Amino acid sequence: MTQPSLTERRKAATQLDIARAAAALFAEHGPDGTTAEAIARRAGVALRTFYRYFRSKQDAVGPLLSGGAERWRALLEAAEPGPLHPTLEAAVREALAAPDAATAEQLKWTRGLLRAAERDPALRAVWYRVNQDSEERLLPVLTRLAGPDADPLEVRLAAAAATDAIRVALEAWAGTDAPAAGPHSPAELAVRCLRELTGGMRLLSR
Known part of the structure; x- marks a missing residue:
């Protein structure tokens, strides 16, 4: 890269x-x-x-809201082709974990911004755009990881589901006072969402 x-x-x-x-x-x-x-x-x-x-x-907070997705995508870009599901889960856990002060601070900002977005349509639109951009940039990464024989539609569905898993997890976490690490942390919620959203996908069951 x-x-x-x-x-x-x-x-x-x-x-x-x-x-x-x-x-x-x-x-x-x-x-x-x-x-x-x-x-x-x-x-x-x-x-x-x-x-x-x-x-x-409202646009100005985009770089803060996209930080987690960028870390996650970088981890996947460094991964080797192979079974997608364990690769996605491992990257989600690492990207949304809070092992240092910088990551914990970013999650704190994200929580505050998502709470504010509930009352501000323009800020909410920025959040949705960040997620759409993330999904589009994730697609070629998953295409490489899935290999040349993968069905393009299944890869696209996987990119959409994975992006939505992180979005829903962060929104759910932001609505609580749960800490950034532990059973109800963004990482744990995102893995749970990922499993629920991708449970029936053939591409991720191989």
Whole structure:
């Protein structure tokens, strides 16, 4: 996999700084009480820089919401072709586990944003778009893992089910006060959702 250039890494770091500033202000004042100008000030960037990367204040939190999916996809990209179900489960567990402070912090931001999204249609639309993008980017990864003889429709269904498993698990967890690790953690809920959604799929039973 090609490593991002220095410019791309700086761009991603700036976007993440803006995303964290937006999430913090949403937590303090709610999306309705937050402006793009306030987010730019909190992030220490010019307003034109904000709009170079994001169309709206809700869009600004996209990098935070997509972090877990990116970790999961990276784990799958590094996996060897073979039986899909154990590979998917292992990647889900590792991607949504909270072994360090950075991952735990990201899950905390995700919980707050998903709670805010219940009352903000624009923020909810960003969450759905992040998941749609994740599913589309996951498809070629699963196609490689499943091998050349796999039915493309079954691979597409697997990508959709796996993405929805993580989405539903995070939404369910965000509605509770359960910790980031343990029986009701995002990782455990996602594995449960994955098993329920893929139980009848031939591709994942091989």
